[in-house]
Amino acid sequence: MTNFHRPKILIVHSTLHIGGAEEVTATLCRHIDAARFDVAVCCLKENGMVGEKIAAEGTEVFTIPHSGRFKADYFTSLRLREAVRKRQIRLLHSHDVHALSDTTICRLTTSDTRTAHTFHYGGYPSREKTARTIESLCWRFVDQPVAVSSIQRDKISDFYRIPKGRLAVIRNGVDRQASGAEPLSIRQYREQGKTIIGCINTLIEQKGMFHLLETAALLKRQGLNDHVFLVAGEGHLRAALEERRHALGVEEDVIFLGWIQDAPRVMMNHIDIFFQPSLWEAMSMVLLEAMAAGRAIVATRAGEAPLVVQNDTSALLVDIGDVSAMASAITKLLVNSDLRALLGSAAAARYEAEFTAQAMANNYMALYDDLLTRRTRNRFVFGHKTA
Numbered sequence: 001m002t003n004f005h006r007p008k009i010l011i012v013h014s015t016l017h018i019g020g021a022e023e024v025t026a027t028l029c030r031h032i033d034a035a036r037f038d039v040a041v042c043c044l045k046e047n048g049m050v051g052e053k054i055a056a057e058g059t060e061v062f063t064i065p066h067s068g069r070f071k072a073d074y075f076t077s078l079r080l081r082e083a084v085r086k087r088q089i090r091l092l093h094s095h096d097v098h099a100l101s102d103t104t105i106c107r108l109t110t111s112d113t114r115t116a117h118t119f120h121y122g123g124y125p126s127r128e129k130t131a132r133t134i135e136s137l138c139w140r141f142v143d144q145p146v147a148v149s150s151i152q153r154d155k156i157s158d159f160y161r162i163p164k165g166r167l168a169v170i171r172n173g174v175d176r177q178a179s180g181a182e183p184l185s186i187r188q189y190r191e192q193g194k195t196i197i198g199c200i201n202t203l204i205e206q207k208g209m210f211h212l213l214e215t216a217a218l219l220k221r222q223g224l225n226d227h228v229f230l231v232a233g234e235g236h237l238r239a240a241l242e243e244r245r246h247a248l249g250v251e252e253d254v255i256f257l258g259w260i261q262d263a264p265r266v267m268m269n270h271i272d273i274f275f276q277p278s279l280w281e282a283m284s285m286v287l288l289e290a291m292a293a294g295r296a297i298v299a300t301r302a303g304e305a306p307l308v309v310q311n312d313t314s315a316l317l318v319d320i321g322d323v324s325a326m327a328s329a330i331t332k333l334l335v336n337s338d339l340r341a342l343l344g345s346a347a348a349a350r351y352e353a354e355f356t357a358q359a360m361a362n363n364y365m366a367l368y369d370d371l372l373t374r375r376t377r378n379r380f381v382f383g384h385k386t387a
Contacts (some may be wrong), residue, residue: 001020002338006035006036006038007037007038007090007091007149007279007368007372008023008037008038008039008088008090008091009032009037009039009040009089009090009091009093009368010039010040010041010042010083010087010089010091010092010093010223011025011027011028011029011039011040011041011042011043011094011095011118012041012042012080012092012093012094012095012099012102012103013042013043013051013094013095013096013098013099014043014044014045014097014098015043015044015045015046015047015048015051016043016046016047016048016049016050016051016052016054016061017048017049017050017112017291018042018049018050018195018202019050020120020282020285021118021120022048022051022095022156022282023050023174023285024095024118024120024172024285024329025041025050025093025095025358026050026054026057026147027173027174027175027357027360027361028058028360028361028364029041029054029057029059030175030357031357031358031360031361032068032325032364032365033361033365035126036365037365037368038058039059040059040060040061040062040087040157041054041059041060041061041062041084041298042061042063042064042183043062043063043064044060044063044064044076044080044098044099045063045076045098046063046090047061048111048262048319052112054283057379059172060077061290062083064076064079064080064083065079066227071287076098076102076270077102077105077106077305080097080102080105080106081106081109081110084106084110084113085110088256089113089299090113090114090197090372091113091115091116091371092106092107092113092114092115092116093115093116093117093118093364093368094115094116094117095117095120096261097130097131097134097135099116099117100117100134100135100138100142102151103115103117104138104141104142107141107142107143108141112246114371114372114374115141115142115143115144116142116143116145116146116371117138117139117142117144117145117146117366118146118148118170118229119135119145119146119147119148119152119156119282120145120148120282121282121320122149122206122280122282122283122302122303123206123280124152124155124156124158124159125155125158125159125278127159128363135160136160136387137290139160139162139166143369143371143374144165144168144367144370145162145166145167145168146168146169146170146367147167147168147169147170147282148169148170148171148172148282148283148304149171149283149303149304149307149332150221150304150307151170151278151284151303151304151307152282152283152303152304153169154168154195156207165191165236166290168367169311170228170353170360170363170367171283171308171354171360172219172283172285172288172305172355172360172375173288173356173357173358173360173361174285174288174289174292174351174355174356174357175292175356175357176269176271176292176293176351176356177264177289177292177293178265178271179269180265180266180269182270183267183270184232185243185257185260186230186267186270186271187256189228189230190259190328193226194226194227194228194230195226195227195273195276195334196227196230196265196270196271196272196273197227197228197229197230197231197258197271197272197273197275197330198229198230198234198264198268198271198272198273198274198275198288198295199212199229199230199231199232199233199274199275199276199277200231200232200263200264200267200268200286201231201232201233201278201286202214202233202234202235202254203231203233203234203236203237203238203241204235204236205236205237205275205280205284206278206279206280206281207276207277207278208277208278208300208321209231209237209241209277210241210244210276210321211243211321211323211326212229212231212254213244213245213248213250213254213328214227214248214278214323215275215277215323215326215327216248216250216253216254217248217249217250218323218327218345219253219254219327219331220249220250220332222331224331225253225332226299226334227253227330227334228252228254228255229253229255230253230255230271231254231255231256231257232258232259232260232263232266233257233259233260233263234255234258234259234268236257237340240334241256242256247324259353263291264286264293266350266369268289268290268292268293268295269293271295272295272296272333272340273295273297273298273330273333273334273340274287274290274295274296274297274298274299274331275297275299275326276290276297276298276300276302277299277301277326278299278300278301278302278303278320279302279321279376280302280303280320281302281303281304281305282303282304283304283308284299284302284303284304284305285304287299287305287308287309288308288345288351288355291308291309291314291347291348291351291355292351292355293344293346293348294344294345294347295344295347296315296316296333296339296340296343296344296347297309297314297316297343297344297347298315298316298317298318298329298330298333298382299315299317299318299358300318300319300320300322300324300326301314301317301318301319301320302320305317306348308355309347309350310320311348313343313346314343314347314349314350315343315345315347316329316332316333316343358360
């Protein structure tokens with residue numbers, strides 16, 4: 001029987017191109033109970049590959065139309081407010097700074113709309129000026145700000161002087177991916193007897209890819225050559241990374257595969273070691289996907305990683321930027337397939353216990369219920385709660 005009294009939730013993004021926050025929304029839409037909530041997703045600028053996936057899986061996705069008056073559109077908040085009014089939206093859930101700005105304006109200019117905002121950035125205290133300004137102004141008016149990890153919560157709290165009690169923590173979760181056929185990009189190296197070290201991320205500063213190249217060079221100098229690093233992803237550092245790869249003489253050891261659609265689904269079940277040399281993270285989705293696939297993991301202690309996996313039990317963790325430790329950890333796994341299996345099994349068990357997509361969705365649904373049943377909206381002005 002259809003429930004015609006389901007509260008309407010609108011999840012808001014600037015765009016829905018590939019990214020961790022966008023994948024959180026796709027996963028959330030897949031697992032929210034449709035009998036309890038009527039969920040739609042809004043793009044303030046443009047749709048993208050993740051948005052198309054969300055729509056194909058059955059959740060409505062719409063884009064705020066451009067005003068047409070200027071190249072830059074400064075009035076998306078007004079048209080978002082009109083959409084909120086027409087659609088009788090009860091709760092707005094934002095996931096980036098543009099969405100935070102516009103949903104805050106909607107909240108302050110409508111009578112009963114609740115708001116939640118999830119912080120996804122993991123590099124505090126470093127923050128780009130515009131994003132810092134928007135977040136520092138708007139968090140006060142959000143009914144429930146959310147961090148994706150306890151470590152990130154503490155950093156946000158210190159950076160913006162937010163009382164820790166104001167920030168909920170809802171950790172990310174992912175679906176376990178079905179294993180497809182081994183792709184040619186992996187099979188050709190498997191047939192050469194290579195151990196496959198996989199890395200899946202965008203080629204940007206955050207991901208520590210120059211350290212991956214230095215790790216590969218150190219392993220080569222130590223005489224280890226029965227492995228290959230396969231890197232799936234694109235980004236603005238591609239040319240600089242290829243130049244550095246050539247200078248280090250590891251062109252046959254590190255292969256940049258470029259963009260691969262649904263790379264975790266395509267690759268994760270077919271690699272031997274997952275390597276994440278990140279400089280910072282909030283709570284990495286691809287790390288969770290490696291756990292779900294039961295991969296042996298080498299990762300830096302970036303963001304929530306030390307609380308997601310346990311060093312020497314469900315992963316090998318190293319300090320950020322410590323190339324020697326990275327090479328040592330990978331060497332342990334290259335020479336010991338039993339250790340790879342043991343770590344992978346422990347990682348999969350930990351994923352199943354704490355980091356499934358449904359667990360994340362259940363926590364957000366509980367948050368939605370709480371916000372929608374509060375008798376009055378919270379009003380925060382300059383950090384002080386008022387009646």
